[in-house]
Amino acid sequence: MAFGKGCHLHLIDGSAYIFRAYHALPPLTRKSDGLPIGAVSGFCNMLQRYIDGNNGGSDAPTHVAVVFDKGSHTFRNDLYDQYKANREAMPEELRPQIPLTRRATEAFNIACKEIEGFEADDIIATLACQARDAGGRVTILSSDKDLMQLVGDGVEMLDPMKNRRIDREGVEEKFGVGPERVVDVQALAGDSVDNVPGAPGIGIKTASLLINEFGSLEELLDRAEEIKQPKRRQTLIEKREQIELSKKLVQLDCDMELPFTLDELEVREVEPQKLLEFLAEMEFRTLSKRVADALDVEPPVIMDTDPGGVEVEGPADLPFTPENYERVRDMEALQGWIDRITERGYVAIDTETTGLNEMQADLVGISLAVDAGHACYIPLTHRAGGADDLFGSDELAEGQLALDDVLAALKPVLEDEAILKIGQNMKYDAKIFARNGVAIAPIDDTMLMSYAMNAGLHGHGMDTLAERYLGHTPIPIKELIGSGKNQITFDRVAIDEAVKYAAEDADITLRLWQRFKPQLHQVQVTTVYETLERPLVPVLAEMEMTGIKVDRSVLSRMSGAFAQKMAQLEDEIHELAGEKFNVGSPAQVGEILFGKMGLEGGKRGKTGKYSTPADVLEDLATEHDLPARILDWRQVSKLKSTYTDALQDHISPDTGRVHTSYLQTGASTGRLASSDPNLQNIPVRSEEGRRIREAFVADQGKVLLSLDYSQIELRILAHVAGIDALKAAFHEGQDIHAMTASEMFDVPLDEMTPEIRRQAKAINFGVIYGISGFGLARNLRIPRSEAQGFIDRYFERFPGIRDYMDDTVKFAKEHGFVQTLFGRKINTPEINAKGPGAGFAKRAAINAPIQGTAADVIRRAMIRMPDAIAELPARMLLQVHDELLFEVDEDAADKVVEAAREIMEGAAEPAVKLDVPLTVDAGQGANWAEAH
DNA sequence: CTAATCACG
DNA sequence: GACGTACGTGATTAGC
Incomplete structure (x- = not known):
């Protein structure tokens, strides 16, 4: 039937359907092979519901098409290179599902249309215009507000989620103008999601006001001088070009040359065979049954296992059996594991090393798990002799594969984009692998999953998680390596013992992942995990490995000076007290001040001893010398022991730099914590303390650059409280x-x-x-x-x-x-x-929420920073809650400030549009004291 | 191993 | 009506 009067065309915005399905559903995987399939499932369900809803209705369509985006570069990118530039990349789990949604559409026997280099919106616009011109009716199934331009003259929209029809009145309600002026309003208001600039400071409300007053955008721009509000007038005059460009970007193209005609979109009957075969291939049991019922045919039989017979066991109640942990002794066994990993598409992995410091620890072995309950350990550099041997032995133990051979074999797997590597605290393993020339990606991290879901409830270490969620207490590491001064390194652990311990860790990690993955969606923190947690791992790893240069001679000179000062103060204190005592003992200080001298204000703590915090001593110091001297002594003592002395021990002999470790799950609010050493509490408030920052220096020919958010928490408060x-x-x-x-x-x-x-x-x-x-x-x-x-x-x-x-x-x-x-x-x-x-x-x-939002903002900035400074001679070194510290070539400093500032000030967008501007202060110098 | 103290945002 | 308090961290030391 040729399309014409009396015909009714349905246009389904397929790309929007897919994203909606993806975000609405937990990450289902195909049981036989673990292929992510959630979005396809949701998409098929939507199509099924769509068909059900239209069967036999009086308003049933005569023609229908599902339209998709194709290609990321469109004519709009040629007009404006920033168009949709702030879109987050497509999630890794979604990418392989895209072609399957095309096949699904065809399986439902619905016309499936996409054209390389064009957005679905333009195809929909062209088809809608053609249908309207031919005298037919059109319903666009989408909630995309851009498509509202098309409404009118027999064209309507239907929001499939809310099941709400949008006609002329609906558009006017949303935009304050009729459909033909929607483009004008959009051109002024811009669109942060698509990165259409528009007129700064003008939103939909103001835009519709102006358009209604002047009649059209062109008229408005020509007569902009007549506008009374000075700021608005100035914007419209100065940003005219930008506004005109915005209009071109939002204007849908109704005149595309299409390689098909409306007539080809005629509604076709579902072919049961074709559809059910596809659903069976996807292993959609429930949907197959529902479709079969609706079509009145037998549902297909879907096997629980794939033809290869691989059983995928769930984590539920499966016991932990060390007998199922395998020691990998030869390359054949290793290849078997690699094959299984490749087939499955994911693997839980854990590394064993000689220490907790990733910058120095050496790789000792690797454990892997693909099925819950089964895991292996690949010993690499265990020493012969073992723990009982008093002197140990530097000889390698028998029956181990060579480190280089194993790494060479695993590297393609660890770097394979299609194979997900699952770990507990993957930053640690990623750093170990990085030092061995392997860039592990993509990753999932059970520690971060737990943090996204359970921050504030409990810790996120493996032992805690295993006990809480698997009801299993893992073998304590102490049983293998001991503790205290008799502690040995993991390479001295007997291999058979190591297998049980190490393989168990991979097994636990896999089981935790199987449990957490669907929970992320249920708790609705998938986006947090995917945009704020997981992508931060490689960024932190890079910063930690880079480290910051610390000048030992500066520190040791200060230590000497502090020691002298302390000795001098100690003498004075003992003199004033009339006896010798340990100034470093709060209990003894309390006794002297409140006991012996009888000063007022002494409070006893839980332990029954006087408490002597600084604010109490400060009050006493206005009347007495002794507490004042004690305060001076404490300040110097703190600076010496915690900073000038301890920091020297953290300078790496290999790099001459200090490599802190950031704990991503340390603070419940989303802040990072820094340890070994803590570089987030280097003194700055006191004049004397600040000088310690002079020891943090830039390399030859470089400068340190500090950028910090100004008043970020107060700004966020102003926004969230709406003040x-x-x-x-x-x-x-x-x-x-x-x-x-x-x-x-x-x-x-x-x-x-x-x-x-x-x-x-x-x-x-x-x-x-x-x-x-x-x-x-x-x-x-x-x-x-x-x-x-x-x-x-x-x-x-x-x-x-x-x-x-x-x-x-x-x-x-x-x-x-x-x-x-x-x-x-x-x-x-x-x-x-x-x-x-x-x-x-x-x-x-x-x-x-305030501290946490600020933490989220700087995380977003950090995640985007590597790309932003990729072409510049700059490295990001440290984060101190609202400050980022960089080391850059001297002559590029200004450029880096510009690039980094832009990222930081815009870090909230596009996810959140704050009502207040974020501003960033910058400083630079040869050391951190000068830069801050 | 815990409490007290103090360094940071 | 009394109680007991600024939010979030990590390192060091004393003293059990």
Whole structure:
């Protein structure tokens, strides 16, 4: 039948269907071979429901097509190279499913249309226009707002999820203008998802207002001078070109040359045989049965195992049996494992090494697991003689494959894009492999999965996870290597013992993965895991391996000076006290001050001893010399022992640099933690302490570059709590603490004193921490009643803050967690507790979304940074919560600042559009003190 | 091994 | 009405 009057064309936005199916469903895999199949399954279900819903209806289509995007480069990229530039890459699990969705469409006997280099939207637009011109009706099944341009004259949209028809009125409701002016509004408003710039500062609301006033975009731009608002007028005049470009980008192409005609899209009957064969191949049992029922035919039989007979065992209740752990002795056995891994497409892997320091530890063996309950260990460099041999032996033990041979055989597997490598704390193994010339990818990490789901509930180490989720206590490493000074390295462990321990780790990791993978979707943290956790692993690994240069001579000179100062202070202290005692013992200091000298304010701690924290001593120091000297001594002692002494021990003999280790799962809020050594708490607040940063230096011909977010947590607070006054202040670049002080104390900005500003600053920080009168009073050293008065006044001025706090606590009490703007969940198990813990949990719940969102922002920046600076002579070295430190060639510093700043300031987008700008301060110098 | 103290954001 | 509090970390030391 030729398409014409009385015909009804359905156009299905296939690409949108696929993404929706992918994100809505857990990551199902085909049972026989583990092929990811979730999106295909969801897609088929949608098609089935679609067909069911239209069968025999009076409004049934006469013609139908599913239309897909094809190719990533379209004519819009030629117009504007940034078009869709901030799109996240297609998830790895989705990629292989794309061709299967085309086959699925054909299996359902529906026309499947795609054209290389064109977006589905343009094909849909062209078909819709042709159908309309031929006098027929069109329904577009999509919720994509871009397609709303086409509505009218017999063309409607149908949102398949909400099952809502969108006609002319629907479009006007959404855009404030009719379909023919939708393009104009979009051109002005832009689109952060597709990266269409539009007119800065103008959204849909303002855009429709302007278009309605002037009639069209062209008219508006020609008569822009008439606009009253100065900022708007200026934008429209200055950004005219950008707006006109935006229009070209959003304008759908109705005049494509199509290699097919409408007539070819005529609805065809489903062919049961063809469809059921496809569903059987995909192993969709439920859907096959439903389709077979609907068609009134026998459902196909789908075997539980593939023709090769590989049983895929689940983790449930399968016992741990060391007898099923194999020791790999020869290349034939290894090849068997490699074949099995290749066939399956994933493997759990773990490395054993001589130590916990990945920069120095050597590879001792590798364990692998593909099926739960079965695993192997490949010993590589175990020593002969073993633990009992007093002197050990440097001879290699018998029956081991050569390290080089094994690495050569495994390298193609470890680097194969189609084979997923699963680990527990993969950063560690990735670094070990990197030092052996293997770039392991792609990866999954059970530790990070647990963190994404369970932050705040418990730790994420293997022992914790195995006990909680598998009901199994793994062999303690102590049983093999001992502890304390008698500890041995893993290469001295007898191989047979090592097999049981190491293979078990791979087995546990695999079982945890099988359990966690579907849970990620159920808990709705897949995006967090895939965009904030997993991609950070290689970035951190790279930073840690790079390390930062530390000048030992600077440190050792300072250590000497500190030692002298301490000795001198110690003499003075003993003199003042009238006796010798250990100044480093808080208990003895307490006895001297509060016991012997009888000073006021001595409180006893849990252990019954006097407590002597700095703030108490500071109060005493106004009247007495002794506590003042003790405070001086403590400061110097801290700097010497923790920094100038300890840091020297961390300088790697191989690189001359210090390599910290970042713990991705350390802080429940999403922050990183740094250890061995901790480079996130290098002194900066005190003048003396700051000098330690002079020892952190740039290499010859390079400089250190520090970029830090300005007031990021307060900006996020302004956004999430929706405080207009704060937002405006940030937009105008005002001094936020001065502005707060001015609001609170009714002091004009030009009469602001440092003291009033300081108090307002303390309140601003207090708010982020879940303020209390007691805490603020202690911080500001003012009476509690006065502090409470400040807080009351603050909430009066910014009532939105109180609402935010109340809402957050309420949410936590209802759900047991709070969330960041990017969807990270932080569990709050203590929130409904009674007693003193309740206050703690409340404040933590208030703080977590703010601290966590800031942490998410800088993570996003870090993940994007390697690409952004790839062409520049720069390396990212350190992260200190809101600061990134780089080492760059001297002459490229400005360029790097520009590139890195852009990434950092735009890091929230496109996922989140903050109401406040993020700004980044930059500094550079030969050392960290100068750069900061 | 834990508590106390203090370094950072 | 009393209680006990600023949020998040890691390293070092003393002292059991």
